[in-house]
Amino acid sequence: MxxxxxxxxxxxxxxxxxxxxxxxxxxxxxxxxxxxxxxxxxxxxxxxxxxxxxxxxxxxxxxxxxxxxxxxxxxxxxxxxxxxxxxxxxxxxxxxxxxxxxxxxxxxxxxxxxDLGHELDLASSNAFALLESLGFRPDSAGEIPVDAVRARLAQPAVRRRAAVAGASAYLDRLDRLLTTAGLDDAPRLEWA
Known part of the structure; x- marks a missing residue:
């Protein structure tokens, strides 16, 4: 799924x-x-x-x-x-x-x-690997404030965990997705 x-x-x-x-x-x-x-x-x-x-x-x-x-x-x-x-x-x-x-x-x-279609569609196993590398619980649905995700992406340990999990390419795509978040209206990363 x-x-x-x-x-x-x-x-x-x-x-x-x-x-x-x-x-x-x-x-x-x-x-x-x-x-x-x-x-x-x-x-x-x-x-x-x-x-x-x-x-x-x-x-x-x-x-x-x-x-x-x-x-x-x-x-x-x-x-x-x-x-x-x-x-x-x-x-x-x-x-x-x-x-x-x-x-x-x-x-x-x-x-x-x-507008640019930067949403990230992943197989559930890849999505869980991405979430785990970010240090988040691997659930099939959830949401996190964008600022919290950006803070995690700035941590070197996240890149290392992503490399071990084979999810490094998804971090770059996630970073591109985060660029579509404005600074107002409390943006959050949702997944389902």
């Missing part, structure tokens, strides 16, 4: 903005993201339904590299869409989609995934 490490904040514990969009709007949005991605040379649609053959509820999109006005225009300046995109850009997160109701509306929300 994989374990995903990510940065969470107090904002993740509250309901954020949600916008209801149609399937046609989602398709137009994906087209815009593909075009802008090709123009800029970056991937903006993660698990694109046309490419991966998946349904829209597996779709995440990067909106931080785009101007809010570009996206807002596509959705006729819908205030709910603007609120979602603005929140995602402010928090440096992706947006995600899921069914909103039986009538076929689609909900657009701020995703748990960071």
């Amino acid at each position: 994989p374990v995903t490490f990510r940065i969470a904040t107090d904002a993740d514990d509250r309901d954020g903005p949600t916008a209801a969009i149609s399937a046609c709007q989602l398709a137009a949005f994906c087209t815009l993201l593909r075009q802008e991605g090709e123009r800029s040379g970056i991937i903006l649609v993660v698990l694109d339904p046309e490419v991966a053959g998946l349904t829209f509820d597996h779709l995440e999109a990067r909106v931080c590299p785009l101007a809010l006005a570009t996206i807002a225009r596509l959705f006729d300046y819908d205030e709910a869409v603007i609120a979602v995109v603005e929140e995602a850009q402010f928090r440096r997160r992706r947006i995600t989609f899921h069914p909103a109701n039986q009538a076929g509306a689609i909900a657009m929300e701020v995703a748990l995934t960071s």
Whole structure:
């Protein structure tokens, strides 16, 4: 069973903005993201339904590299869409989609995934080795303040334990993940 490490904040514990969009709007949005991605040379649609053959509820999109006005225009300046995109850009997160109701509306929300996708997905044995090398209890779910993790990463003994456990490469990836944590809003490292 994989374990995903990510940065969470107090904002993740509250309901954020949600916008209801149609399937046609989602398709137009994906087209815009593909075009802008090709123009800029970056991937903006993660698990694109046309490419991966998946349904829209597996779709995440990067909106931080785009101007809010570009996206807002596509959705006729819908205030709910603007609120979602603005929140995602402010928090440096992706947006995600899921069914909103039986009538076929689609909900657009701020995703748990960071814009750059630095989350760390590990097999449980590797996750436990990483946690043990950091001196934390190897549980399949938990959370620790980011400052505590940074303090542990600064200790030379952690690097030695990680090398012995074969988890050295994960420390570098964890360090990169921690760079996405802001200095405010009590960031914490969560895993499950």
